[in-house]
Amino acid sequence: MPNLLLKGGRVIDPTQHMDAEVDVLIEDGAIAAIGPELDANEAEVVDVAGHIVAPGFVDMHVHLREPGYEYKETIESGMRAAAAGGFSAVACMPNTDPINDHRSVTELILERAKAGAVHVYPIGAVSAGQSGEALAEIGELVDAGCVAISDDGYPVATAQLMRKALEYSQMFDIPVIDHCEEVSMTHGSVMHDGAVSAELGLRGWPAAAEEITVSRDLIVADAVGGKLHLAHLSTAGSMHLVRDAKRRGSTATCEVMMHHFSLTDEAVRGFDTNTKMNPPLRSEADRQALLEAIADGTVDVLATDHAPHHADEKLLEFDNAPFGIIGLETAIPLACTHLVHGGVIDANRLVEMMATNPARILGVGRGGLSVGAPADITVIDLDLEKEVAAESFETLSRNTPFDGVTLRGWPVLTIVDGNVIWRAA
Amino acid sequence: MTDQLLEAEPTAPLVDSTAIDIGANLTGIAQLRAEQIQLILDTAEHFREVSERPIKKVPALRGKTVVNLFFEPSTRTRTSFEIAGKRLSADVQSVSASTSSIVKGETLLDTAQSIEAMEPDILVIRHESAGAADFLAARCAAAIVNAGDGAHEHPTQALLDALTIRQSKRDFRGLRVAIIGDIAHSRVARSNILCLKKLGADVVLAGPPTLLPTRADAFGVEVHREMNSAIAGADVVMMLRVQVERGGNLNLPSTQEYFKLFGLTENRLKLANEDAIVMHPGPMNRGVEISSSVADGPRSVILQQVSNGLAVRMAVLYLLAGGTARNAESAS
Numbered sequence: 102m103p104n105l106l107l108k109g110g111r112v113i114d115p116t117q118h119m120d121a122e123v124d125v126l127i128e129d130g131a132i133a134a135i136g137p138e139l140d141a142n143e144a145e146v147v148d149v150a151g152h153i154v155a156p157g158f159v160d161m162h163v164h165l166r167e168p169g170y171e172y173k174e175t176i177e178s179g180m181r182a183a184a185a186g187g188f189s190a191v192a193c194m195p196n197t198d199p200i201n202d203h204r205s206v207t208e209l210i211l212e213r214a215k216a217g218a219v220h221v222y223p224i225g226a227v228s229a230g231q232s233g234e235a236l237a238e239i240g241e242l243v244d245a246g247c248v249a250i251s252d253d254g255y256p257v258a259t260a261q262l263m264r265k266a267l268e269y270s271q272m273f274d275i276p277v278i279d280h281c282e283e284v285s286m287t288h289g290s291v292m293h294d295g296a297v298s299a300e301l302g303l304r305g306w307p308a309a310a311e312e313i314t315v316s317r318d319l320i321v322a323d324a325v326g327g328k329l330h331l332a333h334l335s336t337a338g339s340m341h342l343v344r345d346a347k348r349r350g351s352t353a354t355c356e357v358m359m360h361h362f363s364l365t366d367e368a369v370r371g372f373d374t375n376t377k378m379n380p381p382l383r384s385e386a387d388r389q390a391l392l393e394a395i396a397d398g399t400v401d402v403l404a405t406d407h408a409p410h411h412a413d414e415k416l417l418e419f420d421n422a423p424f425g426i427i428g429l430e431t432a433i434p435l436a437c438t439h440l441v442h443g444g445v446i447d448a449n450r451l452v453e454m455m456a457t458n459p460a461r462i463l464g465v466g467r468g469g470l471s472v473g474a475p476a477d478i479t480v481i482d483l484d485l486e487k488e489v490a491a492e493s494f495e496t497l498s499r500n501t502p503f504d505g506v507t508l509r510g511w512p513v514l515t516i517v518d519g520n521v522i523w524r525a526a
Numbered sequence: 527m528t529d530q531l532l533e534a535e536p537t538a539p540l541v542d543s544t545a546i547d548i549g550a551n552l553t554g555i556a557q558l559r560a561e562q563i564q565l566i567l568d569t570a571e572h573f574r575e576v577s578e579r580p581i582k583k584v585p586a587l588r589g590k591t592v593v594n595l596f597f598e599p600s601t602r603t604r605t606s607f608e609i610a611g612k613r614l615s616a617d618v619q620s621v622s623a624s625t626s627s628i629v630k631g632e633t634l635l636d637t638a639q640s641i642e643a644m645e646p647d648i649l650v651i652r653h654e655s656a657g658a659a660d661f662l663a664a665r666c667a668a669a670i671v672n673a674g675d676g677a678h679e680h681p682t683q684a685l686l687d688a689l690t691i692r693q694s695k696r697d698f699r700g701l702r703v704a705i706i707g708d709i710a711h712s713r714v715a716r717s718n719i720l721c722l723k724k725l726g727a728d729v730v731l732a733g734p735p736t737l738l739p740t741r742a743d744a745f746g747v748e749v750h751r752e753m754n755s756a757i758a759g760a761d762v763v764m765m766l767r768v769q770v771e772r773g774g775n776l777n778l779p780s781t782q783e784y785f786k787l788f789g790l791t792e793n794r795l796k797l798a799n800e801d802a803i804v805m806h807p808g809p810m811n812r813g814v815e816i817s818s819s820v821a822d823g824p825r826s827v828i829l830q831q832v833s834n835g836l837a838v839r840m841a842v843l844y845l846l847a848g849g850t851a852r853n854a855e856s857a858s
Contacts, residue, residue: 296744302656302677302716305740372657418634418655420676 102519104128106141109150110480115453116156116469125154127476130519134472147521149480152513155452156468157189157477159459160429162253162278162332162356162404165191165221168209169198174409174497176210179429180217182407182496184523186429187512189477190220191407192463195231196254202226202237204245211246218522219515220477222248222463227266227277233258236269243273248463251278253332260317267327276328276354276462281314281339282380291420293366293381301369303419306381308336315339319346322353330462331355333406335380337390344399354462356402359435360426360502362391368502374415374422375502378408392445395454402462403454405432409498430494431503437483437510448483480514482525487511548845551663551670554679555720563724567689569841570834572854576613577836586857587616590847591646594620595638596673597653602808602832603673603682607650610839616647616847638662648846651675656713669846677711682842683807684717686835688725690827691762693834694803698725704757704798705729706788707766707815708737708777714807715766719745732756733788736777737768753788760798764805765790765815781814790816795825803827 107125112135124139125132160183166174174182176193183191193210195201201210207223214221225242229235231252239250250270257263257279266277287306292298294305315331319342322329331343334355343355360378365385368376376382394400405428415422436455440446446454456479460468467477491504515523548562555563576584592611596604604620611618621641632640638649649666651659652673659672659679674680688698695701703722709715709731722729723746731742732750742749750756757763768784778784790804804816804826812818821828844854 294740296741299739299741299744300716302675302679302711302713304677307740372660413633416633416635418653418661419657420655 102130104133104142104144105516105519105521106139106144106146107149107154107478107480108146109148110152110154112154112470113449113452114156114470115449115457117471119470120449125470125478127516127519130476132470132472132474132476135470147514149514151482153448153481153483155479155481156456156460156470157515157517158187158433158455158479159190159192159463159465159468160188160405160407160432161192161402161459161463163191163193163407163429164196164409164425165193166409167197167213168206172411172497176213176221177216178495178497179407180214180219180221182429182494183219184217184515185495186431187433187479187481187515188219188429189479189515189517190222190460190465190467191429192222192224192248194224194251194253195226200226200231201242201247202229202231204238204241207242207245207247218517218520220465220517222465224249224251224253224278226250227252227257228262231255233262236265239269240273243275247275248465249276249278249330251280251332253278253280256280256282256284256314260321263318263321264325267322267325267329271327274328274464276330278330278332279314279318280332281311281318281334283310283313286310291377291381292369293383295366295384297366297369303369306379308338308383308387311336311380312338312342315342319343319351319353323351328462329353333358333361333380333404335361335383335387335391337387340390340394340399344394344397347399354401354458355399356404357391357395357400358404358406359428359432362388362395363435363439364502372419373502374417374419375426375500377419377422377424378406378426379424395440396445400454401458403432403436404459405429407496409496410500412499415500425500427494427496427498427501429496431489431501431508433481433512434487434489434508434510435503437481438508441483442509476516476519478514478516479512481510482513483510485509485511485513548842550846552681552842552846553659553663553670553672555681555684555717555724556679558724560724563685563688563721566685566838566841566845567692569845569854570685570689570837573840573844574834574837576840577833582613583615584613584857585615586844586849586854587611587614587847590616590648592616592618592648592650592843593641593646594618594650594673595641595652596620597623597634597651598674600652600673602835603652606832606835607673607839610836610843613836614840614844616843634658634661635665638666642666642668648843671842671846674713677713677716679717680713681717682835682839683714684721685842686831686838687718687764687805687807688721689834689838690805690831691803693830694827695761698722698727701727701762702760703727703729703762703764704732704760705764705766706732706753706756706790708768709733709742709766710737710739711769712766718764719747723747730756730760734778753794754797757794758797760802762803762805763790763795763798767807767809768811768815781811785814788815789813790820792817792819792823795820805831808832
């Protein structure tokens with residue numbers, strides 16, 4: 102592995118409160134030195150002048166579909182998509198077939214992940230078979246390599262199961278990640294319950310259905326402790342609940358998806374099934390509340406919920422198409438365009454929400470650029486303007502509503518353990 | 527935005543209807559301008575007389591093929607489209623979901639494309655999913671007519687309702703139309719709200735809150751949560767079918783209670799204007815949303831709606847196949 106000198110970039114590392122034009126020297130896969138005008142010695146010099154040099158971005162919410170749905174995505178194709186999207190690591194949800202509720206599945210995922218270069222952190226199921234009835238063998242899952250548990254795709258079915266999961270997981274110090282949805286209110290729902298669903302005659306998924314489960318989880322976590330992480334929050338009410346909980350001292354964390362702050366339910370007009378996901382695109386008032394919560398620190402993490410589906414599956418009536426949107430290869434440009442250039446946050450906060458915080462929540466010991474740390478690095482050209490070209494994506498699927506949209510701020514280089522694993526063409 | 531412009535500027539009488547058409551497909555009222563709606567109604571008036579002749583057939587669509595693709599059960603609408611096509615001399619074929627390959631797991635698009643390979647000129651589709659007609663319109667060469675897509679739109683129903691209202695009332699402007707019942711699940715309500723607003727009428731909705739969309743205000747019309755205030759002073763009372771099976775028992779406790787709260791009885795009808803007409807898109811649940819004495823009474827135009835449905839569907843098929851209003855006069 103050649104040593105690298107990243108020269109002239111704007112290095113941002115929230116763990117050291119660093120935002121400075123300095124060089125980064127990488128030796129033997131780790132950060133060897135950070136400082137002005139470093140000597141290259143034998144290292145290969147990479148000119149990153151004018152670009153942001155950040156700890157490797159971590160997408161803590163993706164669906165890699167393998168095992169079971171390799172026609173949508175494989176671990177290998179998902180890893181390529183992650184690298185091309187500027188991510189050095191992804192955490193993959195357990196709703197595969199078979200479900201990752203057993204160490205043999207975790208082991209298979211990690212074995213397959215050797216084919217690629219980004220880190221893959223498996224997330225195990227909370228309940229056996231994600232059926233909401235009995236705990237999965239969480240100790241075994243962690244021992245095999247799982248970094249968190251979730252029944253994502255579904256909510257943790259009951260308050261009692263959430264209580265037991267938060268209690269049991271404390272032995273392993275791993276987060277319990279919940280998909281918040283009170284399913285008695287969302288049966289048959291395909292889009293946000295609001296003005297647009299009223300007009301289109303599509304069944305609405307009420308904001309309250311998310312907020313009820315957010316409330317339940319926050320209350321249970323207050324009572325029993327544990328590391329609660331609330332996935333893909335999408336409503337103004339959820340933001341209020343999390344903000345209030347944090348003010349009261351809750352250690353719960355939460356994430357918001359790129360599509361939820363980029364689009365609203367207005368995008369569903371025309372019945373494009375690429376605008377169908379769970380939770381759904383919300384109202385403009387919800388979107389504004391997400392932006393506010395991203396700015397004020399209520400939101401800890403930005404993620405994608407990368408959920409590939411085959412084109413044939415999406416080429417259906419809106420009611421019958423599956424929920425999901427891909428996101429790995431549009432995440433950074435959406436965040437740069439809407440949040441950084443949109444004046445919502447600065448680049449430091451972006452790095453915190455896409456690298457430092459997800460790495461900390463998952464407890465994977467990365468997310469910073471301290472000397473001696475593994476050299477996972479994402480380099481971003483904040484001013485590069487480019488059209489999204491879905492046909493050239495690395496992911497196997499194309500279910501994005503952003504194809505053809507011009508965005509500003511793209512990744513240009515992804516480094517994992519000191520190796521350049523992707524470079525913009 | 528277009529809607530607002532049209533509302534601010536009520537429709538002028540048509541001078542030269544040959545200068546406008548209704549577009550390549552009819553998937554919803556949302557896509558139509560007021561003048562296009564009037565064009566369809568005017569054309570329908572020309573065709574109404576055809577059905578009163580001893581030989582109920584004109585050669586207007588000779589050599590054209592119309593396929594009715596019905597994925598939901600329907601008697602009235604399907605028959606209406608079939609007869610409409612036949613009276614215009616089109617070749618008409620109906621395919622219903624139970625006999626199609628849908629049950630074999632074929633997708634909607636594949637089914638439509640297989641039929642398209644036989645070169646129909648017009649595909650009339652009814653489907654349980656909102657957006658199904660728009661979905662096909664974007665992908666099929668044949669003209670698509672939406673005969674009802676989920677709870678989204680049922681444009682020919684709204685057009686036949688407008689024609690029926692126009693026959694009884696001079697002007698849509700200032701007309702108070704009360705639509706009563708299960709608004710949330712009703713494509714008839716959605717298309718009628720759009721259509722009547724575009725024509726300048728004032729629409730009032732009423733239904734139990736469990737059968738109103740959470741954001742019923744999105745329709746931009748008056749919304750009532752009980753019936754009497756809604757029909758007070760109404761010129762038109764339009765009752766919707768209540769489907770008690772929808773949503774289990776959570777929307778309505780019983781049909782008896784529904785009738786008590788929202789059923790149209792002779793007593794209640796007294797709240798409306800003296801010359802108010804009573805409409806229902808059918809099929810009716812007598813004693814649930816409407817009493818038989820009202821349904822069969824002198825104010826009821828329910829059967830007139832059905833005959834107007836035929837004329838409106840003839841007009842829509844004719845206009846989509848390339849006819850113009852002026853030619854319709856000579857064609858009929």
